Amino acid sequence: MANIEIYTQDWCPYCTRAKALLTQKGAAFREIEAPGGSKERAESQQRSGRTSVPQIFIDGKHVGGCDDLVALDRAGRLDALLAA
DSSP: OOOEEEEEEEHHHHHHHHHHHHHHTTTTOOEEEEOSSSSHHHHHHHHHOSSSSOEEEEEEEEEEEEEHHHHHHHHHHHHHHHHH
């Protein structure tokens, strides 16, 4: 399985949706709590170039946020990334 990291925030519905999709796919992931103003949020911003959460990385490659993850799935490309 791929190494998946997801930067999240507790009350974020997009984070919940992204985690649910990964869980539905049977993918194990490391959730990194990254509330605004935290060092984890700054790390997420530095790695992704984006200020929002979630930010998702698969095998160290930034794949984007929730909408990007869903788009990968709809395009039939997510499963191959998760199996890597």
